[in-house]
Amino acid sequence: MKIRLFALAILWCGSTLFAQDYFPENDGVKSKNNNYTAFTNAKIYVTPTQVIEGGTLLIQNGKVKQVGKSVSIPKNSVVVDAKGHSIYPSFIDIYSKFGVEQPKRPSGGGRATQYDASRQGFYWNDHIMPENAAIAKFKYDDKKAKELRDAGFGVVNSHIQDGIVRGTGVLVALNGSGDDSNRILDDKSAQYLSFSRSVIKKQSYPTSLMGAMALLRQMYSDAKWYAAGNSDTKDRSLEALNENKGLVQIFEAKDKGHALRADKIGDANGIQYAILGGGNEYERIAEIKGTNAKFILPINFPEAYDVSDPIAANYVNLKDMRKWNQAPSNPKILADNGIPFSLTLYDLKSPSKFKANLMKAIKYGLPKTKALEALTTVPASILGKSGSVGSLQVGRQANFLITSGDIFDKETTLYENWVQGQKNVINDKNQKDIRGNYDLSAGGMTYKMSITGEAGKPKIEIKQDTNKLKSKLSYKNDWVALSFATDKGAKNYRMTGLVNKASDNIKGKLTLPNGNESTFAAIKTSAFTKDKKDEKKDASAPEVMPVTFPNLAYGFKTKPQAETILFQNATVWTSEDSGILENTDVLIKDGKISKIGQNLSAGRAKVVDATGKHLTAGVIDEHTHIAALAVNEAGHNSTAEVKMEDVVDNEDIDIYRQLGGGVTSAQLLHGSANPIGGRSAILKLKWGESPENMIYSNSPKFIKFALGENVKQSNWQSFSRFPQTRMGVEQVFMNYFQRGKEYDTKKKSGQPYRYDEEMEVIAEILNGERFISCHSYVQSEINMMMKVADHFNFRLNTFTHILEGYKVADKMAAHGAGAGTFSDWWAYKYEVNDAIPYNAAIMQRQGVTVAINSDDGEMARRLNQEAAKTVKYGGMTELEAWKMVTINPAKLLHIDDRVGSIKVGKDADLVLWSDHPLSIYAKAEKTLIEGATYFDLEVDKQNREAIKKERTQLINMMLKEKAGGGKMQGPKMSKKERMTCESL
Template sequence: MKKIIFSLCLFWCSATLISQDYFPENDGVKANNNNYTAFMNAKIYVTPTEVIQKGTLLIQNGKVVNVGSSVSLPQNTIIVDLNGKSIYPSFIDVYSKFGVEQPKSSGGGRRSPQFEPTREGFYWNDHIMPENDAIGSFKYDEKGAKELIEAGFGAVNSHIQDGIARGTGVLIALNNAGTDANRILDDRSAQYFSLEKSVTKQQSYPTSLMGALALLRQMYSDADWYAKGNSKTTDRSLEALNRNKGLTQIFEAKDKGNDLRADKIGDANGIQYTILGGGNEFERIDEIKATNASFIIPLDFPEAYDVSDPYQAGYVSLEDMRYWNQAPTNPKVLADNGIIFSLTPYELKSMSKFKENLMKAIEYGLPKTKALEALTTVPAQILGKSAELGNLKKGAYANFLITSGDIFDKSTTLYENWVQGNKNVINDKDIKDIRGEYNLTLEGKTYDVSISGEVAKPKVEVKQDTVKLTSKISYDDNWLTFSFSTDEGDKTYRMIGAVLPETDNLSGRLILPNGTETFYTATKKSGFEEKSKSDSNSTDVPKVMPITYPNVGYGYTAKPTQENVLFKNATVWTSEDAGILENTDVLVKNGKIVKIGKDLNAGGAKVIDATGKHLTAGIIDEHSHIAALAINEAGHNSSAEVKMEDVVDPEHMGIYHSLAGGVTSIQLLHGSANPIGGRSAILKLKWGEEADGLIYDNSPKFIKFALGENVKQSNWDSRSRFPQTRMGVEQVFMNYFQRAKEYDEKKKSGQPYRYDEELEVLAEIINGERFISCHSYVQSEINMMMKVAEKFGFRVNTFTHILEGYKVADKMAEHGVGAGTFSDWWAYKFEVNDAIPYNAAIMQSQGVTVAINSDDREMMRRLNQEAAKTIKYGGMTELEAWKMVTINPAKLLHLDDRVGSIKEGKDADLVLWSGNPLSVYSKAEKTMIEGITYFDLEKDRAQREAIKKERNELIKMMLEEKAGGKKTQSPKQSTKRNFTCESL
């Protein structure tokens, strides 16, 4: 009877929640229920760090009225005794799509590269949609809410997960008994961004990560211009962006590198994003910490690979194996470094996986207090709702969990999840715990019965002697049903009965195999030993492989450090007028070449005996596409606004391989998908540094232009983007430079102007502040490009590829342009059919500065041999040939005062070769950048052995996972894409 009265009271309480106080009450006699409910004698987590033993939680009308160890109770209070149980604040998910209709992909079809918007009165790019409001697409989903409630969540923050600027979110209480009038806690809870285009919009731009970043930069600049009243037209997108700038700003990054990229966008615009991470933040924790951002971390850990087949196991990279092993440490590492983060089930296939991974994170060292904060107080803080959610302080919503004990103990049962004072029963809290060890005697035989698992969902194991028998169990509302079959399977015993609270034994009706009904009693020998509980509290953390820099197979356990070094008795290729010096010493101090000569004093420097070896400056590749996450932004015919510096990939194995070939510096170029490409990144190949650490300090400014088949789209299916002919390519240049000239004149005049990043870059070219590296093949277009440049008062810096350069070498010399070319590439497409291997030598003979470049990750490792070909094809001297991969590319990149030769005062970017560097038999034994050895042949051999050992150890761990019955995934080969000029 008491239960019935209590339920009715709760119903009346809920009724007050779902009505609104200004609705007329003229339908019969009505009365509001203002009863209180007191939950007493519980261990109450008011916050993760404020815990009350034997406390009382008093609620009324969906809110916390009071909480404490001694709370005065009003007369109209219903008391619930929770002796031995615990109360926690319900969880909050900051990053959800709950209840919000998500756009469906419009399917295949060609995207349109137009500049013009398809939506009148909105931003010019269709993927910028800050005007979208999730509340407009919201419909409460009871089925989805039930799954979240059973996992412990009381509130979720949802949004339309589509586009680059996504609009606002909606914060919802998971109150199945309420209505949207009280469930919707905030209909503009946050503003959202990502790096991914809309699945519904057909505008092609951006086609790359660097394009998305450039678009965001321009969007913020335009929003500022618009906010100052400079626009003559209405833009509802920019109005919404500016209107929402006071909200929490959440950025979906989903990767440690993108975390940093997003933070840079925020910093440039005075915004501190809350960042949805990727789970791999532990790999670059110092840089992540330096963002000062709060993070939302998905608990999505990879499953072990099924490596039982040794051949298939070979497909799995050490990087992927290691990530499986290390990923569960991510929350712990974030907590250890004082980074504020919340946890989310984002992209998990089931909520059961969320609980499993949460327990795993704790097993791997995440403190339970931090875990609770990440699910309660931190998400509330991120959303600016700390007074209402994530705690059980006076005035907060009555969103709380009732559990059998420690919520992060695997054996704990979640009984109820109250949301806005509405009870949701997950498991009956009055259910008797029947787990333990029993003796059962039937027909003269004794069986051992072991009941384990969760209190509400027990598991049973029946044995006769040592033989395990097939068995089943069901336990609901204190009614127990279980059965088992004998080893032969010919006899099945079925039992059913109510579980009485007064006894530890189990008894009830028994149906024998022959159908006869009788009674049984299972005598309890001992209680359940909570092995899972002791495991979860254990300090025995699973073995985790150490992080390396970068965190891939050939990464270093510690970043290499600068050394003072004296190379003794080397054959020194200076790439200067001094030529090749025999038996010469080179002293390196503080990252610089400080002295060159014979019999130098080491002065405390490390001495390397280079007798019989050759020392050169590091090779410089003027045209490279390694170490990038994208190469082409192909959405428009000009993408001067994009930056290769935005997409540097410091973990690309091409860096290590190139160091092994003696390469120390590269120009990372945009591809050739459009006439005006993106800005270059000039890098030093400092293996183990983060992306920004690879970029040259005070780097000269470069941009990639392109001519020929690629930009007029001869070799890829596109008929919707201008230009389609070589004539059209010229007109693109003329049009953009004229616009840039007019833009620059207006800017210099002091008139108000709309900042345009693309035209800013092109104006830098006209003003001589930025240099062009131009992809080129045929002489007609080479001539055209030089004439366009001369018309606008600048010169082209470098023609790269330029396989018909030998035809116009005199004109190139007159214009003052250099050349980066291949040694002997030919006939890989129509416009290279006139290529000859004497090209480099002929251009050099006419006074053109010539470099041999790679444009290919494999060729990059043997540029020394490519340079040697000019000796055969053109009769160049060894030193002239060597200059083509050292000082000449340094000159083309305007870095010859810093690198490219062995000269006192220059950076110590050096390579020690086993023999003549132009020989196919010579190896780079040491490759040094600024006095730091980034490749060492002896260390490389040791690393290979260490990799074998680590792989074997990880494979053993994975085999143990499979043997233990844990789910595994099929082996897969995940290799990074190797880009070329034409990669889209």
């Protein structure tokens, strides 16, 4: 009876402990439990750097009251002797979806829409949802909370992981004994953003990364405009966005490059995001540090590939092998560089996997203090909650872990996780540690028994002589249940026994294979010690491959630097009026062409004997889609607001391959999904540099327009977007230029106006500040486009493709348009049936500036040969042909003052060819950009051998991982899609 009354009293106290203090108490006699709990003689980690040996932690009403070496323990205290145990703050995960219902992708396709009519009164784009609140969808789930508590977590920050702007999060204490009135620590803890569309919204825009970036830029501009009271209508999304701007802003990047892109948007709007990383930040660590952002790091490290089949192993590329090897060092590298970060369970299949991955990060060099900071003080700091959670300082919530020792030791047992002063038992700390070696007597035989593993989760191994027997063990409340089988598994022995706490021996009942009952005894012969092989294995730091620039095959150990070089006795193709110079020297210095002549003095220059070889300006590709993470933003019929500069992929192997073909510059164009596409990026192919350092300084402004089949969506059966005909395409241009003209007029008038990034770009075209490269094929549309330009008094810069240019070459020359075309492509779709290989020569003779371009990642490596075709088809001179891939594209791109020819003062973008540059036998031996060598044929040969050696080394590491029982994944090939105009 007394026990029942005590249990009822505890239940009663628990129910009133968390009642809200202003609730009426009129249903019986009530009192509040104000007793203290004191944990004495413990090693207490007040913070990761403040550790008290033999200290006392005093808590009351879910808060830390005192902590220290000498604590005065009140009389109404429950004292818990924690001698031999350690106490840590419970962990915090600030990127969770715990308890928040997540949207599910609807089954079936469904047609994309322009807008959702049901969202009137909200922002025009359905993927912008700052009005969403996780608290509205929150429902506490103690089953999942237990999984998190068992992994050491006491607090999580949860949100709706859907959309580009996702609304606010909710900060939750994982207290199963309380209710939402006390476990909800903050119902608007942060605002969350990403580059990813909603999975449930049907609105078509944006379809790409660059579209998402443009949308965010416009959204922030609109929010400022709205806040200033300029809107005549209500917008609940912008109101919520402005209301939330004082909150912590957390951006889901999941990649090093995306982290930098997000930070750029934040900087432009005066926002410092906390960024969810992708685990590859180590590859661009200097730039990551430059963001000044705090990071949230998943530690879901990749598994080793099963490369035991040598043929299948060939499918795994070096980049992916390196990632397996290097990724576990990511937290260490951030710590070494002073970048604050927290750790998250995000992307882990189960919280139970967390400790193993954390231990791996520590093995790879992450200091334990930094690991603890990343789980306690840093996440609290990111959320601005250091005054309430993340440490065991006085006044903080009583969220703490009790362990058998160092929490980051493999053998340590987590006993209890207290949340808001409520005990949650993970493993019974009073249970005897039975690990050790035993002589097991059972059925008249003696066996060697070894119990290892964690104290709370022991593992068993039983041997008969030297043979391992199949065995199982379970242990709870000092009772052991074990079994083993002999005679190749035919005879099973089952035992249940009690541990003698004085002697550590185990004795009990035995059931023999024949069903008869007997007894067994396990006599402890020695205490548990860690296997020396395991100790050595754990202590040895893994070998980590060095990071290269970029971090994949053929990357540089150090980035190329400009050199002073003298090329002697070359045949120099100047692409200038001086033509082709025999036996000529070219001196480059400080990244520029310094001198051209014969018998030049070398001085301290590196001398390259170019006798019998040809030196040219670097090849320039006027139209390419390599080095892009996205090509088309297809959501609208005009996407002038998007920028290819936002999505430059500096790791595209085609950059290196094209350097091997002598290409040094290229215009990265938007695709042809819409009449008005996105803004171009003009690049120098500086392999190993960041995207920003590849883009031309003071880059000329270009934009992609398109005509023909693609923009009217002939090839993908879309019926929801205007235009559907070539007539409609013309009307799109007329409409947008008229709107742009009106926008520009209002802007210049000084009247208040809403900044519109799309209209800003259209106005730049009208003002002659931005040039158009127009995808075109059919003469009627080429004529139409020039008439539209004449109507609005601007000039088309370049018609690209233009395979019917020969039909209207005279009109193009009169208009002032240039041409970028193919040498001999035809008949690959209906609208190129009239293409002829004499197109380039005919346009050239009519006074049009003509370039031969690639629009193809493979053909770009052979633009020298494509230029050579114009000698055959049209009788061009060799020098005229060569100009079509050097000075002519430079003129079209308005960079001919810097590149495109060999002239004193120009950038030293040069190629040394083994043979005549128009020959199919010519190889680019050296390709230089601004005096730095980015491709060298001899170095390339050395790289191939180094790659073989590194692959072998990594394969051997993975084979060793497999032999050690490590978890493996099947071999697979990851291959970047080669983009084209039509890529969606």
